[in-house]
Amino acid sequence: MKRAFSALPALLLVATLSGCATSWVVDSDVKSFSSIDTVPAGATYRFERLPSQQANGERQASLEAMAAAALEQVGLRRDDANPRYTAQISARVTTTLSPWADPWLWDGPFGYGYGYGYGPYGYGRRWYGGGWYGAPMIPQASNPWYEREVGVVLRELGSNRVVYETRARNDGPYTSSAAVLPVMFQAALQGFPKPPEGVRRVNIELPTAKKQQ
Template sequence: MLKALALPSTGARHKIARRLGSVSLLAGALLLGGCAGVIRLENDVRSYADWTVSASGMRPAPGDLYRVERRPSQRQDPAPQLEAIEAIARDALARVGLRAAPEPLPASLPAPRWTVELGARSIRLPHAPWDEPRPFGFSVGIGVGHVGRNGSIGIGMPLFPAPAVPYYQREVSVVLREARSGRVVYETSAAHDGPWADSPTLWAALFDAALQGFPQPPAGPRRIVTEVPR
């Protein structure tokens, strides 16, 4: 014969929930942060270069000037973070030897040889694409039960919902044109994804990956693995 089983009091349940909640948050932080001090990024890069179509047939020289060209949509409806992204891209271009032309251009400097068109896109997903959506799921619960000779019976209650972990997909692109002819001589893009929110460090890593090998990178798709500080 089964005996009546007493459930924990409301105060006891709240105390247990707080303790389990602290453990869950700590476990989540360890899962996302890991023990290492770096994030390992797997960047999918596609690069193409053809300097023969330029009027001079020459590649950029270290210190060459360029100016940033904004598309009509970027001029008429600029995203709030556009200027910040452009600043990060300018730093990445400087690391491969190109200099942004100052505005207005001083008479002592030559006209920029190149123009650069930049693109950046970030998508925030509620969870990783391979994760199951959990609209009503709970990850931790508490309950009591009784095991008898012919089976078992129990009762439980959920304590708190499983925390949703957002997932981010980011991509950048760089198109380089010869200013004199307007011909595209170089194009590249890089994309990565993961549970890390947008930050200047991650955008910089994307632009650095996209520009790796400039001015004559391997043509076509490749994967570039980089590590950045957390």
């Protein structure tokens, strides 16, 4: 669900995901750049970290595990001893005010959101009375809204040339980054190594149960 959509379609989608729904869709806007036509069978890589990522080793390792599953799906195998490429992984999660919030309704508590990876801390209004924190239902207008972005940069070892760069963005009311971020990495790598040009929408369906993890 994107802010560019009107409120009515967004509400209809939320309603579809409630009740007896058994699946839900993570919709990501993806933009990729590639300078390679093919990747050798069994191509290998190792992860590369920026200094800021090295300082948050446990968090970065979690992100890399998510990305590794997506990289494997497109034919890239992790091999720290004999890599052909390096892979730099990034992710950001920011909590903001829901686009459905009524600016005149200021009652209720506030809460902090957090940045995942090396994203900034966000400040957003929280609703503690159910909604997406409880049973699936149409979220309250004051519920927090999550803006997420993931990125993958592949460099060819030896030349240190960037051969692939891709980013995926998603926003919505879903609280579980542990479920959403792996799917966004899959979306970011869709079409590898020759993705379509320009921004494209990639929809991936997941079981509803994962939304509440």
